[in-house]
Amino acid sequence: MKTFLVTGGAGFIGSNFVLHLLGTRDDVRVVNVDALTYAGNLENLASLEGNPNHIFLHADIRDRDAMAQALTQYQPDVVVNFAAESHVDRSIENPGVFADTNVMGTVNLLTCCRAAWDDGKGGFGDHRYLQVSTDEVYGALQIPEAVNPDGSPADPAGATYFHETTPLSPHSPYSASKASADFFVRAWHDTYGFPSVITRCSNNYGPYQFPEKLIPLMIHNALLHRELPVYGDGLNVRDWLYVEDHCRAIELVAEHGRLGEVYNVGGHNERSNMYIVRTIISEVRQATGDAAITENLIRHVTDRKGHDRRYGIAPNKIREELGWEPQTRFEVGIKKTIRWYLDNPEWVEHVTSGAYQQYYERMYAGR
Ligand code: NAD
């Protein structure tokens, strides 16, 4: 049995990763450490109830004693750190908690792992630590002169992309905190020989994503005939990665990536926000037969402060070294995602009651 300690495993990507690991392998035990912030939801893991290979620990990655205790008790072979504050708009509103969790939480986890894994001879055995980072640490790219109607570059060979060697240039408090954490992870490797590796992925979408992010928020609003708030001109571009493709990449890099390295993970699915919103409108209308879901719901609202224009990943290294390729085209993944939200109204209902309403008012009323 191999033991993975996964942090943030009750969040969107973390829970998909835990379900992926336990759904595809029987040689794996998962210790799932999550503080259950507003973004953590044990309902994501309901299908694992009674599974002896899933152990849930309600704990904070900033808690030195709790992390040391978990590492001693469960002796994980691999640690995958997903735990973070992850929403850019919240980071603009309240940056401090991003520094606390994303930077200090990571430093604490690195410190505890180093102490637990040190073999006393300067080595760390076969242990491995993977830091889940983001392409947002690289900053923003320009939109190429010629783009297709969906927002992707008309001439992909002539466009610029984020490579692992691209200098870090974060703009938002969120991306600054993630970049800072990446530097600590690298410092642990370069200073102590700590066995770490970093992945930087593009925007994920799929089941269990909290409806504060673009895709689930638009699906949710469309179903309620609420306005669809597009920031600015809506021509910003993101490189969309279906979460299952991301989970396969994390698993590969965690076990087989070269230590000390960074691997970019991208979907080759650059799309403009307007294209995403229009696609959601037409797909949700088709899936529900609800003729009231039209483009009349779109409302352009005040732009996000410091809004990055374009993200685009060159995932060449992970393809060449580890044979990973994204398998889900956006147009396929979005249908699956909408189907999941339509089939899980109780999940949506639970996460959007209470505090979500106040969040929505604060972020969008009068914008
Ligand atoms: P999420 O916000 O859905 O989930 C974060 C999880 O971390 C939640 O379960 C939350 O309870 C937990 N958490 C927060 N603070 C914690 C703490 N102090 N201790 C323990 N647990 C804590 O985030 P996500 O979208 O699943 O993102 C996961 C990781 O992937 C993050 O590190 C994020 O930066 C990165 N990432 C996400 C995307 C994306 O598109 N969602 C893209 C690139 C990178």
Ligand code: TYD
């Ligand atoms: P988001 O899902 O917050 O991810 P990120 O900012 O990390 O890329 O936003 C994706 C894009 O959608 C981004 O350009 C901002 C835009 N957006 C809107 O236009 N309206 C919204 O209500 C939200 C949440 C995002």
